Amino acid sequence: MGRDDHSADSSLFLSPRAYFDQMVSDAFERRKLKTFPMVKGYLVELLEFYVPTENLFDEKDSSGRRVRETLAETLLKAQSADVLVRIELLKKLADRSLYISGFFGDSLQRKLVDVDYYADMGCMAYGALAESTREDTLAKVYREFARRFLEFVEVLHHISAQASVTNEENIMRLYEVYAKTGSDVAREKLIEKGLIAVPVENLPLKKQQ
Numbered sequence: 001m002g003r004d005d006h007s008a009d010s011s012l013f014l015s016p017r018a019y020f021d022q023m024v025s026d027a028f029e030r031r032k033l034k035t036f037p038m039v040k041g042y043l044v045e046l047l048e049f050y051v052p053t054e055n056l057f058d059e060k061d062s063s064g065r066r067v068r069e070t071l072a073e074t075l076l077k078a079q080s081a082d083v084l085v086r087i088e089l090l091k092k093l094a095d096r097s098l099y100i101s102g103f104f105g106d107s108l109q110r111k112l113v114d115v116d117y118y119a120d121m122g123c124m125a126y127g128a129l130a131e132s133t134r135e136d137t138l139a140k141v142y143r144e145f146a147r148r149f150l151e152f153v154e155v156l157h158h159i160s161a162q163a164s165v166t167n168e169e170n171i172m173r174l175y176e177v178y179a180k181t182g183s184d185v186a187r188e189k190l191i192e193k194g195l196i197a198v199p200v201e202n203l204p205l206k207k208q209q
Contacts, residue, residue, distance in 0.1 A: 020047040020159075027158040033151060038141050043155065046095050056096070071097060071121045087132050090125045094142075097122030098149065102156020115153070123149045 021044050027033075028040065049055055057066035069077075071093055078089035097118045105115045123146050130142035145152060 016048050016051055017044060020044045023047075023159045023162065024155065026162070027155045030158060031151075031154060033155065035144060035148075036140075038137060039144050039152075042141055042145075043152065046099060047156075047159070049095070050099055056099075071118070075121070075125075083132070087129065090129050090132070094122050094125035094129060094145065097125065098145070098152060099156065101153045103160045105153065105157060119149055119153065 021040075024040050024043050024047070028035075054066060057068045059067060061067050074089055074093045074096075078086045078093065081089060101115050101118045101122065126142045126146035126149065130139045130146060133139045133142065
């Protein structure tokens with residue numbers, strides 16, 4: 001393989017963070033949204049956090065199945081917790097509301113608890129975070145999410161559509177499988193979808209095994 005071929009192949013590979021940064025920037029450009037850089041960075045970190053699908057869940061039930069607290073349960077815990085725990089729970093509530101609204105909003109439309117409920121809870125939680133944090137810059141980020149929650153839902157929805165996310169097979173799951181196993185099948189599917197696969201040796205999850 002010549003040097004030019006090697007360069008072309010290496011351009012196919014990005015880390016998850018670089019991939020999501022690219023996707024977020026593209027979504028903002030396509031939707032003609034403007035905000036300050038830390039908001040984009042926050043979205044990239046949120047997407048990266050949910051690459052391991054278990055981060056969408058809280059614990060396992062008696063049968064070993066992973067379960068997720070309802071938003072109301074998380075809010076109730078936050079209201080009775082001390083300051084640090086309350087901030088942690090509010091952040092989980094806010095981020096999860098945003099992520100689920102953006103990536104699974106279509107399926108929510110068919111349920112009793114719809115996107116409007118998630119949006120209300122997310123806006124409330126980000127607003128409460130803005131009031132609770134002592135760091136001015138971070139408070140500004142939270143206020144931006146509280147004020148423009150639905151706009152950022154649209155950003156995530158755009159990314160989900162670009163990644164051809166479906167209920168059966170989604171980009172988060174493909175990344176997780178590839179990260180943990182180095183599966184050639186998962187890698188090929190990522191490339192088939194027009195995505196950028198990550199070299200196995202560069203993945204932190206693989207290194208930890």
